[in-house]
Amino acid sequence: MELLVPFLNRDNVSHHISISMSNILTYQNESSKQEKEIEELSRLLDALPTNINLDSISIASQLFDYLLQNLPTIHQYRLLSSCLNFMKIEDRLQRIKTILLLILDNEQTVQLRELLCKLLNSIEYSTSLSLDFDWTHLETAMHYQHDPKFLTYIWRFFSKNHQTNLEQILVRTLPIIKTNDELFLFLLIDLRSTNVFVLMPSFWYLIQRSLGDSTSNNDRIRKCAIYLFQQILTNDEYKHIEIKEEKFNRLLILIDEKTKQFWIDFIVLYEALEDGVVHLIKPLLTKFDRLLNFSLEYGLSLTWLFILLQRLFANTSSPLARWTVRWFFNSMKLPDNQVENFFFETVLDWSSNNFVFLKGEEINDSQQPMEQCLESYLERWLNHVENPSSCLLTLLSRIQTIKWSHISLVRILYSLRTYALNHQNQSLLNDEHIKIFASLILTQFHTYAPALRLSAYSSILDIVIYLLDWSISSKSLSLLRFFALFDRSTFLSKHFQIILNHFVFDIRQLQTFIEEFVSSEDLNTSLDTRLFSLDNNLLEYRQIAFLLDLIDIHNTDILKTIFNPLIENIRTAYQRPYMSINNVRKSIELFSGLIQENYFRSSNFVKDWFSSSIRLIVREGLNFIKIHSIKQPMVFIKLPIVFLMIGNHGDISRFLQELITQMETIIQQQAGNNWQCLFVVFIHSMDWLLTNRLSDFNNEWNTKLRTVPLFSQILPLLDQPNIK
Known part of the structure; x- marks a missing residue:
């Protein structure tokens, strides 16, 4: 085709293209004709050599706009x-x-943006010299666009002739945008x-x-x-760069003659770690001590060293990862704010x-x-x-x-326990x-x-016991609730x-606590005994x-002062009709809970205490x-x-006989299924008696209760659906 260019009639070609463009616009409502026209024109344009010069075509602007809109x-x-090439310069x-x-x-x-990027890439960069572009559009986009693919096309379009403008945009945005690193690097x-x-x-923070x-x-x-870093290190223009760290009293970057070996070691290590070949990395591990000593000697930011540690831990080799953590724990000079930050943010995650x-297998046969x-x-x-309490709080918060593995969290707690001891x-x-x-714990x-769970509980309790500021015991509800999480024995x-030596409280606090429990409306009465419990009632019993354990249990007067109101709630439940059902129930629950917690060491103790009013x-x-x-x-079960x-x-x-009689009455009167509620209480009570007071009730169960005719009536009824 290029051989035929001298023989082409450019006016006729321009005229033909113009007519074809006009047809495309005319066939807006006839898609098949329009597609055919577009296809034919595209074939013609593809056949024309790129260096052919044709006059501008006025309708090209209109067609371009139409295509963009669609x-x-x-x-x-x-x-x-x-279309762009056929436009007048101002339209283009x-x-x-x-x-x-x-x-x-x-x-x-x-899809549209990708097409336009390709289109922009075909435009001569020199065109940007004539372009009146508002740079704020580009700067604004850099704040919220995180895909560098599109912005880099625009950047490249302007980079040849607008270096100063682009530099100023970067100077303004680089310090304030920290979430678009890939874009800035490009x-x-x-x-x-x-x-x-x-x-x-x-x-340098970006780097x-x-x-x-x-x-x-x-x-x-x-x-x-x-790549950027190496370009700077190998450029003779940058013989001395020294910038102070913003957060820490160190140098963010120091490039001069005395740091030359440091940066050589850094690059060698970094590239080896990026390759990830374990047998090539092992001989280089000795450089870490040298880099640390140099950083401390010249006051250089430890971030450069920490970058290498991060890349080392990211290796798939477990021995290398263990070496990384062990080296950090053993080598860091403390106290140091930068080390502490890295410990909290990264090493704990590791x-x-x-x-x-x-x-497992270790590097350098380390046995520690x-x-x-x-x-x-x-x-x-x-x-x-300076403030170990605050540091411990930060550590615990972190x-x-x-998200810990089971072994790791327990081992961390072991180490804290050792410190506490x-x-x-x-x-x-x-x-x-x-x-x-x-x-x-929760x-x-x-x-x-x-085994791991109990070890963790034990470690936590030891840490608290040995490191606690006991002056908070008189006012801390959290401490009391914490102790209640643990089984006493x-x-x-x-x-x-x-x-006992440190915990401070008075009897009035205990009385208030019991009063609040009795007046609460919680209906959760799960009384199962566990070494550790999340049940709210059980926590309150504990x-x-x-x-109560902290009180001298031989002081009967104190115990009577505490528990007589509860006993009166039960004893006078029907003498005082205004008495809250909830108060009576919660009073009984509390006694049950304390017995479950083995506070009352034996039933004789309870009997002696209740004495004359027990029946x-x-x-x-x-x-x-x-x-x-019912x-x-x-x-109530x-x-x-x-x-x-x-x-x-x-x-x-x-009590058992009255339950049976009441069930018989309900069944005879066909008063619904309320008998089932009483049956549940009866069965549960009988089960407890045969388990815990077998010698007292075994004979009665076998000779009297077991053969009651009611039970032969009940069995078929249990299979029937509930009657509402």
């Missing part, structure tokens, strides 16, 4: 490009501005020089963030960053991995257990830091937010620490194996003397039992349960236990 496809690229510049704005518009489709690489930026702290990036799906960010604390390394770190850190009575823990420990350990007994209390209590269990059987424990044989037999 979302052109990639197949129409040649037609759009030709106007359409180029439109192209730029559409590319910057995040609301446009990806833009910086496209500039002819980075002279303006090497003295900006934000530029650091990008070198340490481990969140992106590919390594483009890291490769771009190391430690949450299961393989960190497990034994990871727990010892962590304990050494905690000793050096907390012994010299532990709370991490070595630094008893330092009063480092306050109410906020206790809340976090309680939260850990949220972290329910899926752990029993399994966990608290070994620390009871320490608690809190009351814990406080009346048992009768009134069982009668109260019998009447109200309405709420599951609430376990309440008889306390009376079955302390009642005599006659009173209990009478």
Whole structure:
């Protein structure tokens, strides 16, 4: 075709193209004809050589606008490009501005923006010299667009002739935008020089963030960053760069003759770590000590070293990962704010991995257990830091937010426990620490194996006992609730003397606590005994039992002062009709809960204490349960236990017989299925008696109760649906 160009009649070609463009616009409502016309014109344009010069075609602008409005496809690229070339210069510049704005518009489709980027790429860069472009559009887009693909086309279009404008945009945006690193790296690489930026702290923070990036799906960010960094290190223009760190009293960057070896080692290590070949990395590990010593000697930011540690831990080799954590724990000089920040933000995350604390193949035959390394770190850190209590709170808060492997969290707690044992009575823990420990218990350990779970509970309790500021005990509800989480005989007994010596409270607090419990409306009466419980009622029983333990149990007068109001609630339930049913029920629940918690050491103790009023209390209590269990059987089902424990044989037999009589009456009168509620109470009570007072009730069950005709009537009824 190029051979025929001299023989072409350019006027005829222009005329033909103009007519074809006009036809495309005419066939707007006839899609098949329009598509055919577009296809024929596109074939003609493809056949024409790129260097052919044709006169401008006025209708080209109109067709270009029409195609843009109707979302052109990639197949129409040649037609759009030709339309631009056939326009007058002022029309072309106007359409180029439109192209730029559409590319910057995040609301446009990806397909359209990709097509326009390709179109922009075909335009001579020199055209930008005549373009009156508003640079604020580009700067604004850099704030919210995180896909560098589109902006880089525009940047490249302007980079040849508008270096100063682009540099100024970067100077303004680089310090304030920290979420678009990939874009900034691409833009910086496209500039002819980075002279303006090497003295900006934000530029070096960008390099650091990008070198340490481990969140992106590919390594483009890291490769771009190391490329830029190497360009600076090898450029003789940058013989001395020295910038202070903003947060820490260190140098963010120091490039001069004395740091030359440092940066050589850094690049060698970084590239080896990026390749990830373990046998090539191992010989280079000795460089870490040298880099650390150099950083400390010249006051250089430790971030460069931490970047290498991050890349090392990211390797798939477990021995390398363990070496990384162990080296950090053993080598860091403390206290140091930058080290502490990295420990909180990164190293704790590393430690949450299961393989960190497990034994396995090691680098350099290291035999030191990871727990010892962590304990050494905690000793050096907390012994010299200005406010160890605040540091511990930060540590616990961070532990709370991490998803731990079971082994790792237990080992972390072991190490904290060791620190607590070595630094008893330092009063480092306050109410906020206790809340976090309680939260850990409530949220972290329910899926752990029993042995690990109990070890974790024991470690937490030891940490609190040895490091607690006991002055908070008189006013901290969190502390009392924390102790209530633990079974007294399994966990608290070994620390009871320490608690007794330090825990401060008065009798009035205990009375108030009991009054609040009795007046509460909670209907949860799950009374199962567990080493650890989340049940609210059980926690309240344990809190009351814990406080009672701290009182001299031989002081009968104090006990009577505390419990007589509850006994009166039960004894006079029907003498005082205004008495709240809830108060009576909760009074019985509390006695049941305390018995379950083994506070009352034996039934004889209870009998002696209740003394002369015991029969009346048992009768009134069982009668109260019998009447109200019809309405709420599951609430009252376990309440008889306390009376079955302390009642005599006659009173209990009478209660069982009355239940049977009442069930018979309901069935005979066909008064619905209320008998089922009484049956549940009867069965549960009988089961408890045959389990715990077999010698007293075995004969009565076998000779009297078991053969009651009622039960032969009940069995068929149990299969019937409930009658509402």
